[in-house]
Amino acid sequence: MPAPERIPPRSLTALDLLAEGELTVRGRVREASNAVLYCSVSYEGEEATCVYKPVAGERPLWDFPEGTLAQREVAAYELSEATGWGLVPPTVLRDGPYGKGMVQLWIEADPSASLLALVEDEEPGDGWKAVGFAEVDEGRTALLVHADDPRLRRLAVLDAVINNGDRKGGHLLPTTEGHLYAIDHGVTFNVDDKLRTLLWGWAGEPLPPSELSTLAELSAALEEGEPLATRLAELLTPAEVEAVRERVEVLRGTGRHPVPSGEWPAIPWPPV
Numbered sequence: 233m234p235a236p237e238r239i240p241p242r243s244l245t246a247l248d249l250l251a252e253g254e255l256t257v258r259g260r261v262r263e264a265s266n267a268v269l270y271c272s273v274s275y276e277g278e279e280a281t282c283v284y285k286p287v288a289g290e291r292p293l294w295d296f297p298e299g300t301l302a303q304r305e306v307a308a309y310e311l312s313e314a315t316g317w318g319l320v321p322p323t324v325l326r327d328g329p330y331g332k333g334m335v336q337l338w339i340e341a342d343p344s345a346s347l348l349a350l351v352e353d354e355e356p357g358d359g360w361k362a363v364g365f366a367e368v369d370e371g372r373t374a375l376l377v378h379a380d381d382p383r384l385r386r387l388a389v390l391d392a393v394i395n396n397g398d399r400k401g402g403h404l405l406p407t408t409e410g411h412l413y414a415i416d417h418g419v420t421f422n423v424d425d426k427l428r429t430l431l432w433g434w435a436g437e438p439l440p441p442s443e444l445s446t447l448a449e450l451s452a453a454l455e456e457g458e459p460l461a462t463r464l465a466e467l468l469t470p471a472e473v474e475a476v477r478e479r480v481e482v483l484r485g486t487g488r489h490p491v492p493s494g495e496w497p498a499i500p501w502p503p504v
Contacts, residue, residue, distance in 0.1 A: 246337055249273055250280075250335045253273035253275030254274050267285065282338050287333050307420070319386065320414060342408045347378055351377055360377040360379060363377060363378060378433050384404075393480055395426050396417065396419070398500050399428065425493045428497055429500070434489040451477070464476065
């Protein structure tokens with residue numbers, strides 16, 4: 233009798249590891265406003281480091297439904313993946329040592345990469361875009377600039393779609409391999425205009441053709457019954473999903489990067 237055929241092990245993805253692996257808390261990120269736990273996750277002989285944000289550790293906010301920040305983090309990942317830009321690290325919603333929460337792959341940033349700067353000049357230099365003037369010492373201001381980088385430009389478009397209310401410099405994680413990741417997407421997808429970001433350097437400028445093409449694909453993916461729309465409906469309210477569709481259509485209609493509304497602080501503070 234011949235031996236049974238050996239079934240090769242399935243390919244283990246980062247999402248498999250995060251969703252199915254055993255979480256072990258190693259420490260806590262103290263400077264975070266909500267509970268952010270540094271963990272290891274292991275599954276089928278694979279191991280990685282990750283961040284675990286339990287819903288129980290979320291600080292209530294006046295303008296977001298209580299206990300929904302973890303879901304918004306996952307929704308931001310799902311939408312980022314739909315664009316093909318891969319700007320948000322792999323993220324899942326699962327049970328952990330302290331209950332249900334968001335688990336996201338830990339990304340080591342390249343400390344030598346420079347995407348933001350404060351300069352003494354009135355205008356940004358070559359390769360930089362101006363955000364605005366900031367007070368750095370009592371009575372002294374400097375110009376806040378960010379890199380004129382196509383990766384950041386795509387992130388600015390993504391933030392406009394998800395209505396990111398808190399895009400700070402510390403949320404930008406460029407890697408030594410040249411990829412850019414962005415983290416901390418709990419205050420996103422509000423139905424009201426909450427866009428608050430350091431990436432205003434392209435405000436009012438025409439969107440590049442490649443970004444417009446991606447927005448057209450995103451519009452189709454957000455149609456009722458499509459996998460992305462179905463997934464977002466599991467994580468957000470119907471009104472919030474509809475607001476995503478509307479923001480995509482506004483961007484496509486104007487063909488330009490948004491400008492500050494004037495009804496909400498445009499730049500987060502502190503900016504880092």
